[in-house]
Amino acid sequence: MIACTRCGEQNADGARFCSNCANPLGATQPSSEVRKTVTVMFMDAVGSTGLGERTDPESLRRVMTRYFGEIRTIVERHGGTVEKYIGERAGPRSGGAGSPRTGRGQCEASGGDR
């Protein structure tokens, strides 16, 4: 028998949910839940469409690789991580894994730290 931790009902062995209150049985409750404050920033390279239209793909790739490198350097300098690049857009994230630093990196990445 498995006792429900919510209502105390005795349930058959192997039951996944309490027959009285539908509380999940046997599964460990997520005890490691942690509330994290994260900052998500989205950036867009101004004029990237026009740049792509008038630049050879190989050159554009080199330019964008440098751009992504600069963005990553700035974000990481302030304790953030870059989650992904989508086209010419970057999606940095700060906080969560321990770093409380957020706002300054965002400001610099948006134009103040070139």
Ligand SMILES: [Zn+2]
């Ligand atoms: Zn129950």
